[in-house]
Amino acid sequence: MKFAKNILETIGNTPLVRINKITQELDCLVLAKVETFNPGNSVKDRMAVKMIEDAEADGRLKPGGTIIEGTSGNTGMGLALGAIVKGYKLICVITDKQSKEKMDILRAVGAKVIVCPTDVEPDDPRSYYSVSKRLGTEIPNSWYVNQYDNPSNAIAHYEQTGPEIWEQTEGKVTHFVVGVGTGGTISGVAKYLKEHNPNVKIWGVDTYGSVFKKYHETGIFDENEIYSYITEGIGEDILPKNVDFSLIDGFTKVTDKDAAVFTRRLALEEGIFVGNSAGSAIKGVLQLKEHFKPEDVVVVLFHDSGSRYVGKIFNDDWMRERGFLDEEITTAADLIKNHRDKSLVVVRTEELVSHAIDRLKKFNISQIPVIDTTGFVGSIDESDLFKSYFSEKNIAEKPIREIMGKPFPIVMENTPVEEVSKLINKDNQAVLVQLENGKYHIITKHDIISSIK
Template sequence: MAAVHDNVVDAIGGTPLFRLARLGAGLGAPVYAKAEFLSIGGSVKDRAALSMVLAAEREGLLRPGGTIIEATSGNTGIGLAIVGRQRGYRVIAGVSDRSAAEKSDILRAYGAEVVTAATALPREDPAHLFNVVERLAAEIPGAWLANQYDNPANPDAHVRTTGPEIWEQTGGRITHFVAGVGTGGTISGTGGYLKQVSGGAVTVVGADPQSSLYGGGDGSPYFVESIGHFLHPETVEDRWPQAYREDVVDAFERVPDRESLLTARQLARTEGLLAGPSSGAAVAAALRVARRLGPDDLVVVLLPDSGRSYLSKVHSDDWMRQWGFLEEPGAETVRSLLDAAAPLVTVAADATVGEALEALCAVPGGVAPAVLARAARPYGVSATEVVGSVSRAVLESGLADGSAKPDGPLSALLGPALPTVGVGQSPAEVRAVLGDAHEAVLVLVDGRAAAVLHRGRFGV
């Protein structure tokens, strides 16, 4: 018989485990998924939201008629909106401009006010999302900033609920716990509890985007929302969340974006679990772990949120192709043209005119525009960090007529960023992007700049 609750808050948590019978077929150890997207608000963040609100009320930080404010990629804001509005609070969610649009729509549906701000900025920039919400909290009387990244009630929610649920559901048989690391609250609280109750026998594995700093990446942008740690190259102080306990995580599995996104799609199509991209990263990591184990082991992977919040992104074929994550076998695509593409030249946006010209002259032909990015990254230039382009002809003309100097900045000669196409798109789609206005396109593979193709390749 289905449970009966006095209100929706009582329905937070208590999510089921599903064995990944098809994706996990043939692996050494069974893999079970903790379906947090079946929580009332659609994500694991419901637990932290309730825990933080109750703690703030107990401590007198949140009073009747008050306002809850938080910076969020979407999920924590949704949880706070459900809990906060049900308890009579005004809720303001500061949402990253890179979050899926569906999340802001859901927040508004629950009665939250949405403020959108950038996160691809130096942490100290006044326009950064975190600074925007901090100003709002200071300006609005009776406001309380949830601050999930540093709030101890965040991991505590999982010590009290998620960890005990998993232990009970597996009858204490769990040997490995796999989860993504965003604020760090979920993996620290759940993993910490499982280690404690098992006498240290449970191994905790963090699933991390390949370029995220948590697992040892270069901090460059990635396309899996809600987990990982990005670092803008101009950030002065790199702050890690206080909710994250590094000592709890025994190892990391660093998962490339393509593997994460395609695994999320496989979850829906083979297991019937419509989950988000961070779930894809976690499952990809869990499958790797299970391949190294035996039948006496048991892996539990946490699926943080629903794929319904990402229908315009990871679960959209068009979006996946446009960013270079999806390629259909046998189709005529840009991939076949890469070998004949012009060499890709990338320079940092703060380079001088002379440095940019030297880079262009160093490649065969030297005719492709140079791609300007915020910084050079070991994992290549993310399309989200491309800020412009400049050709060799423009540089040489500027030096010849005296409008530029070799040691001068590129800004005066900087042209717009090249239009982009994904490696899995068709030549017809490329021609449409080129139109009449563009001489070349930037080809993306897995969301990163891979090559430049001139319009002549497409007969236009």
């Protein structure tokens, strides 16, 4: 009988799949190493188990111990599988930008999950780097994995992923393209492939907000390049020891929007349901097309499964909120479709200014239409309130009619966006749109700006 002794024995030997539609503009053969076929649904299974086994071998990880790691989710899943089979406890420290699915999955496989803020410096005591490192010193019989600097990370890919790619392509691979985070995958695979053929080109995919590309090209660690980004699993604001820049021929940067859009395209056009970094990787391949010849064999690695991004990349509302859906915005109705179901917040002429202030705070808005029995008769704008307050301290107890501005212009649902935008200026901060059902909604400067692609 053929069977695996445990789930860990099913790691590796993932398939190479030809990309057909998205890469039609390329003359070369593009093959995807689809790592979602691993039991933990990501490439990180490989190095997670390797790091555990090496730590067991040299005594860093002892029986009944606790594994501690800062992770974007996928390494945590691989560690969880190892912990379950081998009898360890696991604490995963994760950032709040990671998808809820990743956090839920980690808890489902027995990990304790600690969530840290994303927008802090790496050496900030609240960062997931610092918290995981601190827990490793505080918790008895624990082992802090540190995938970023742990050499077993890259060794796993030197021993497994690199040889698989070489064998599956019969040594014909000419380019390897992969998103770079901890650096283990790109460095391990690059070392193996270049040992077998020094002419193989290795390309890393970076994201905007990360330091890799500029550091590789100039040797400068530019902190000005570091800012928050949405793409998960690639890019860093540190230089992990596992990133061997000497083995990498170049980097290309992919935007958050392109990463998300191409992740969806992989599912819709290729039937490959993979994660956010896969979208970055395949867009990176397209951006590098000038480097490929017709006879080339380009291997691109897809890190993880799309199931971990259902609430984000594969959610229309999430994509729309970030301007990632290329929907045509032509009329006033298009501008309000994201919040059309919400009721219009108003104040009446005889209410007090304090009531308007309360509503501005409660609903986190900046403008409110003023009504009386005849309809819309005025408007309140937070900037005007601010100015009035400093000239008259008791303004909060005055009736709205004494300080209100002119009523907002009213347009119909089919009014072109260009016409709506002309009505919003320094003297008028909003426009009202009359809906088909006779009700009204408000369009603000924010709505106009959000519609710009």
